[in-house]
Amino acid sequence: MKFVQKLITTHWRSLLLLFVGMYLPLQIFGLLALELRQNEGGFPWDLPILVTIHSVTQPQSGIFAAMLTKLGSFWNVLPILSAIALILLMQRRWRSLGQLA
Numbered sequence: 636m637k638f639v640q641k642l643i644t645t646h647w648r649s650l651l652l653l654f655v656g657m658y659l660p661l662q663i664f665g666l667l668a669l670e671l672r673q674n675e676g677g678f679p680w681d682l683p684i685l686v687t688i689h690s691v692t693q694p695q696s697g698i699f700a701a702m703l704t705k706l707g708s709f710w711n712v713l714p715i716l717s718a719i720a721l722i723l724l725m726q727r728r729w730r731s732l733g734q735l736a
Contacts, residue, residue, distance in 0.1 A: 716735065719735060720732060720735055720736070723735060
């Protein structure tokens with residue numbers, strides 16, 4: 636118990652930043668997902684936005700988006716991240732390696 640109390644008193648700013656930066660956005664995302672599941676048809680403002688986006692897009696942008704999606708696949712990202720992790724491991728940059736993981 637004393638360890639937790641000391642941890643909170645010495646790192647309260649970091650813990651507050653972690654709470655505001657991670658927990659609250661996750662909670663908001665969860666509430667939006669629950670609301671979307673209950674409505675099943677989406678939000679009332681969703682359809683006009685989608686119609687507007689589809690009215691101004693061009694066929695080339697769809698091809699570009701598909702190419703970007705393929706570049707971000709697991710098998711393309713894995714070698715890049717592995718190389719970065721190996722470089723960080725060799726440089727003994729533990730904090731950066733932990734953040735990458």
